[in-house]
Amino acid sequence: MIRVAIVDDQQLVRDGFGLILRSQPDIHVAAEAADGRQFLDAVRRDPRIDVALVDIRMPVLDGLQATRELAAIPHAPAVIVVTTFDDDAYVLDAIASGARGFLLKRCSAADLIAAVRTVAAGEAILSAEVTGAVLDRVRATGPATRVDLAVYQLTPREADVLALIGAGLNNNEIAERLFLSMSTVKTHVTNVLAKTGSRDRVGAAILAIQAGLTP
Amino acid sequence: MIRVAIVDDQQLVRDGFGLILRSQPDIHVAAEAADGRQFLDAVRRDPRIDVALVDIRMPVLDGLQATRELAAIPHAPAVIVVTTFDDDAYVLDAIASGARGFLLKRCSAADLIAAVRTVAAGEAILSAEVTGAVLDRVRATGPATRVDLAVYQLTPREADVLALIGAGLNNNEIAERLFLSMSTVKTHVTNVLAKTGSRDRVGAAILAIQAGLTP
DNA sequence: CCCGATCTGGTACCGAGGTACTGGTCAGTC
């Protein structure tokens, strides 16, 4: 049984989604909310919600901000952003906010139901209309990961240090973060530089970013 | 009428796809090819192909490389990569290569037909199984709101220096590249750090990358 | 014309970064 929350400030939209979803035997509408705040409250009350259909434009707290705050809640539901706006920026922002799906309200009832099942299964879904924009974005940021970190045979600890270098930390901060002495950090840094062929920590930082070590 | 090319080294797969697609009145199978080279030849012969279903693993010229070379041909068809491998790297590579769709062969006939129509309409399509990986990738590369460099009010020269810092150059190299003395470079660097609020050049380098100063 | 911003350069200084060693603990392997 898939437990779903419907989050939209328009009563009519909530009712429509509810009718569609309640027609499915394996889907249960567990909560409804009219704004992001109510949504977050509902999630905190009921940690068993699997999927949330969330509108972007809402009073009090918009859907994207609510999705971001959701990350701090344990057992948070997977979010499908459902919107009338097919603006590319919204897609990318929604994804960046942690959404696992992006649907346009003009989609069919079958699409909506399929999306809920897909996301509940741990996968993700995009409306075809916005998939192109996402692909353009991916293409713009280059292929897979330009740098394969495995090539350098870094030890786990060295990888930790490299990640922190990529985050812009200096040796002292790395030492504090990893509960090490400066000397040890320097040793690791030296090894990382040698293994990666970087001349200094700037090169290592660039490498770390290109390898996707920094969020 | 949507004109489709089927590119796969396995006869059985081509026949299967052909059967499925020919069952649709609005779809015409205009070409078949057993490897990337044949595919490119077919596209050059017949510039009216709208959509191509392309396998990755093929002799002579693989699907991704063929897709990349396709970009040089006018009126090139939109490519849907169809593969048995759901490896994330393939998805991202395919997108980077210019594919407008990525399907797994385990999908249904209806999915295949819908994908062809979607891509023919100028949109894009991803199998739900791989959409998650693409979304993770987008999230990893940060939100649409990168870093707006204009906020920092950098002078043109300072922006030059920042870009070179982001490329991993040290002060000496920057001096040589810009025909300056070390002193001048240091002055600029200090100003850049002050204006951007970075503590050291590592932070500035990260900023430069996030601002897109480094390709 | 003067004023301000920008670009350029210099000197002096200091701390962080980085290297080169040495040496210790611990876990797993032969």
Add this chain to the structure above:
DNA sequence: GACTGACCAGTACCTCGGTACCAGATCGGG
């Protein structure tokens, strides 16, 4: 037990990065 690799830590040393402060040259605008 001996050996290896990862991890941790220290000392000594030097270079580079960065700051502070200053100053000349240029240029556009009030």
